[in-house]
Amino acid sequence: MKQLSLFTTTFQKVIHQPAIILLIVVECALLLILLFAVQCEYDNGMLVSIHVFGKSHDMDLTAILLLDTLIKFLWNVIMFLLVLGTAGLFAEFFTDPLLSIYITKGFPRYHLVLSYYLSVVFTIAILQGVFALAMSITLYLKTGSYFGYFFISVLLSSLAIVSLLVSVSSLVSVFFEKPTVSLVVVLVVYFVQPLLSFGYDRASTAVNIFLLLLPPISQVNNAFFKTLQSESSIQFPIIVFLYIFFVLSCTLFYFQKKDIV
């Protein structure tokens, strides 16, 4: 019951973040557009054209490329909002006056940090899970094709990135306790890591060691885009897990000794 109440509090906090509210609005808008403004036309079971807001588009190569770009764009928008909505949460948690009250209620410190971390990740899992399910059902009704595999990979990839970045934000926040610092660091890491990892093989040893300190976002992104081409990647969950384990251990070690002033 103790855990559940902490989860409920965290859930409320996450869904009241402006970026998360915007994310829910964007996802609902996407769903409504798909439901009411998009019609598919088939010929002998083959998709030949799509009607968007009453305008017909043939499914030629240009349309397929456009659709691919659109999916990537939406993926980036969703991920950006998720990062914005969750990056500052840990800094707020470490400065929350209720934190001292939770500790006086007999919660061990490591327990609080882990519960909060899992609550944030579970909340995002629930939000993204509902979106993925709704999109899969809508697309199934529209096209008769099953897109579950695609949306499960969207869900898992976004969760993996959020889990990685929230762990980074926990470590930054335990030292600096400022949501803005945490947000800036997480955004820099989110954008810089994929850029640096392009030249991973050719870079100097120092850059490669530095890259090991950053969360493996590009690996997750690659794994996600591989699923778009029906390929699968099973090694990234292990890398993600190890990275989170390491970063959270550092956060816990420091928080265990930290003065709550």
Place this chain on the structure above:
Amino acid sequence: MLEYIIKIDALSKIYRKDVFDKQPVAALNNVSLSFYQGEIVAVLGVNGAGKTTLTKCMLQLVRPTSGKVLFNEHVLNRKKSSIGYLPEHFRVPPYCTARGVLHTLGLMSGMERSELNKRIELVLQLVGLDDRRNSFVKEYSKGMIVRLGIAQAILHNPQLLFLDEPTDALDPLGKIMVRNLLRDLSNQGVTIVVNSHLLTEIELIAHRAVILHKGNVIREGNIGDLLAGQAGFFLQLSSYIEMPPPYSCSYNGKVWICEVQSTQELQQALDILRGKGVTPLNVIPKRTTLEDLFIRTIEEQ
């Protein structure tokens, strides 16, 4: 004899910004104190005296540099969340209701749902928020948030209560409410440690006071004993009388006043006056307040 509930042994706390900090701040210096069951103890001191650090060390929110805080496990079952705490700057998310906050914190204290619902109604009534139980916290005034803070601190029937500035933002009725509430809790055996700057309030409720200054305990004792030790008298005289030191007379616009600091001094002053053939108009016991005592103690430092 009353059993101690917390014993502090040679507690020191030094704050450093980082490991290279060459000017560390000593917030507590070798502080040793005991707190007993059912007493209300006021921890007093100017800003930065170490009051909040002392409370936070007892709550294990701040790790002492040296020394120990011992809990009497026979009296206090720490695993059952038997501590209530109102932090100095109590805040809750604006989208919560008073009932919601208490419900969450009650569950975190390990309370059963059925017991919790009854208890929430009771504490909301006690702090005067029963008619605003379902209002959002963003609609609350500062005083109402403090009342909510007090409600959460006493919700789970704690045996030990720490209150940091509990009456600061309260209106006079709120202060009376807190005063009565703390007296009732103390009568039920709850140990209460209060940090406050409102000395007139503290004087009315506390059994014992601890005055901290620059991290040191400079005075400690029962309020009655502390104030009695400071007692004195005013001798009212109809005309100016030459008195030997340390006595002196001053005119207050109506009569001449001679101030003495103790019963012994009073006897000596009366002897001097008798020797001069003067009878005082009146002998008025001086009422020393906790505020007087506090200011005098700090000034002595």
